[in-house]
Amino acid sequence: MTNTQTLEKPQAAKRGMLDNVLEQFNSAADKIDLNPNVRKILSITNTEIIIHFPVRMDNGNVEIFTGYRVQHNNALGPYKGGLRYHPTVDIDAARALAMWMTWKTSLAGLPYGGAKGGIQIDPSKYSKGELERITRRFTYALGENIGPEHDIPAPDVNTNDQTMAWIADTYMSTKSTSERSKNQHVVTGKPVGSGGLEGRDRATGYGVFLTIKFWAEKNNQSLNGKTFIVQGFGNVGYWAAHFLENEGAKMVGVQDAFGSLQNQEGIAVEDLFNYGKANSGSIVGFPEAEAMNGKEFFGLECDICIPAALGNQITKENANSIKATLIAEGANGPTDVEGEKILLDRGVTIIPDIMCNSGGVIGSYFEWLQNRNGELWQLDEILEKLEKKLRSTYKKVTAYSEEKGIDMRTAAFAIAIERIEKAYVLRGIFP
Incomplete structure (x- = not known):
């Protein structure tokens, strides 16, 4: 069920991802003179979930797996981000990827925050039946930490539409009969025949x-x-x-x-x-x-x-x-x-x-809206909307980069962070 072929990385490089995203964030924050209180909030994650859960294998033995879900920030809307199945998944990797998702959704102008997670596993070593049981058990263990208006996972490295279908089915099974149909958009990236968006792949x-x-x-x-x-x-x-x-x-x-x-x-x-x-x-x-x-x-x-x-x-x-x-x-x-x-x-x-690479989360947003509103969008319409949104973002980033004399990454981060800063300034911080 491999979705994306990847390259193995050693522990040291994996840990460095968090250092990288924090340096990128702080560099952009310095450029825009970010409100110091907002900087403190955005420098850390909101919630970090580590789950150890047992699953019975095909041979009857039980293995213990470790799963993660890190929710970085939700000032702009529900947490959004993928679940990956890979040996390099750990808490620092999830933190870094969750932060990147916050900037990505903000830059794209979506009503989302950022999250990321997954399971520390090499999926090639397990049968499809074992992967289904692992996925369903992980979903059950996450419980109310995910939800269609709270935290919406999606496919990532070594996960795909089948993985999302298992998650959606497991999550909906925990709801009452009358509530199940209202929770289909708990994940995006589902198969087209099961609430997925045409062209999301x-x-x-x-x-x-x-x-x-x-x-x-x-x-x-x-x-x-x-x-x-x-x-x-x-x-x-x-x-x-x-x-x-x-x-x-x-x-x-x-x-x-x-x-x-x-x-x-x-x-x-x-x-x-x-x-x-x-x-x-x-x-x-x-x-x-x-x-x-x-x-x-x-x-x-x-x-x-x-x-x-x-x-x-x-x-x-x-x-x-x-x-x-x-x-x-x-x-x-x-x-x-x-x-x-x-x-x-x-x-x-x-x-x-x-x-x-924000086309994926933009497509996820379209799928979320499609499920939420009971609509069906056609492929040509979806690709047209995607191009329009990305073109607008590209123009903003390049214009900002040229105006300030900075590289495109710093410009993209600055635009994303300023949008979140504005939300905090307007709403205030409770209490």
């Missing part, structure tokens, strides 16, 4: 593509003939590559958890995708590309680099080797602070994650 990747398209338009460039590399060929990486290829761009490198490939003549996106489906999700052995050393992946000759795996993939160790002039962050926190400084000094443009 491609929303994040489509958003990554759109921000690249907007960058090209602003710089009077064509995507036709551009070369790009993608790290992570799961849901996000595949759809971003799909839409770029449709514009005439050429994928010359791809990396997933199993291996790395290159071909300067081009790698056909659909051919690779179909090959992966037939080989347990792995790109290894694809005949139309050459295997390469994974440590040299970011040094491939290309115009555009799309990191769409885990956090802290671009660091001071590899930033100088990057040939791309544009980095579009499909993953959350793929570039650490030190790596970013090197890239900016070299004149590389970075489309920050909280804008670049």
Whole structure:
């Protein structure tokens, strides 16, 4: 049930994600002279939930799993953020990702706050039946800590629409018969036949593509003939590559958890995708590309680099080797602070994650509205709404960046934080 292929990261890099997001936050807060009381509030999380729960395995043995849900801030609305199943999930990772979600939803102008969580698990080691029981038991243990007007999970690394269907069914089963239908929007990213939004599967990747398209338009460039590399060929990486290829761009490198490939003549996106489906999700052995050393992946000759795996993939160790002039962050926190400084000094443009990959949470918002209002939206309408919203955000961020003479990430953070600050200033702080 793997949704996004990812790369393993060591403990030290994983812990660094929290340091990165706090440094990014404080840098932007300094730029806008953030109200010191609001800074204190936004520097920490509201709620942190750690759950240890037992699940019976197929062989009859019981295993104990650890699950997390961190709710960072809800000044603008219900908490919103994904659930990931990965060995690197821990409390610091959840804190960092929850904070990024707060800035992401605020920047997009959505009525949401930020949350994140998941289970510390390698899902490839468990059967589908075991994963269903693990998911349902985790949902039951979370109880009223999630809810359609309180905290709304979504798919993330190694979770998908099936995972969300299990969560929704389990949560609704805890409600009275008359209340069940009112709780379908407890999660987003559900299957289309079970309250899901048509096109939600491609929303994040489509958003990554759109921000690249907007960058090209602003710089009077064509995507036709551009070369790009993608790290992570799961849901996000595949759809971003799909839409770029449709514009005439050429994928010359791809990396997933199993291996790395290159071909300067081009790698056909659909051919690779179909090959992966037939080989347990792995790109290894694809005949139309050459295997390469994974440590040299970011040094491939290309115009555009799309990191769409885990956090802290671009660091001071590899930033100088990057040939791309544009980095579009499909993953959350793929570039650490030190790596970013090197890239900016070299004149590389970075489309920050909280804008670049926000198509997913925007699509989730559309699904939430669809469920809430009892509506059904068509795919062309959804993609049109998504492009309109992302174009507006892109224009705001680039205008702010140019006006203040700051990089796009700091501009995006500043806009997001100012919106939350305004909410606190207007409402006051209880009591």
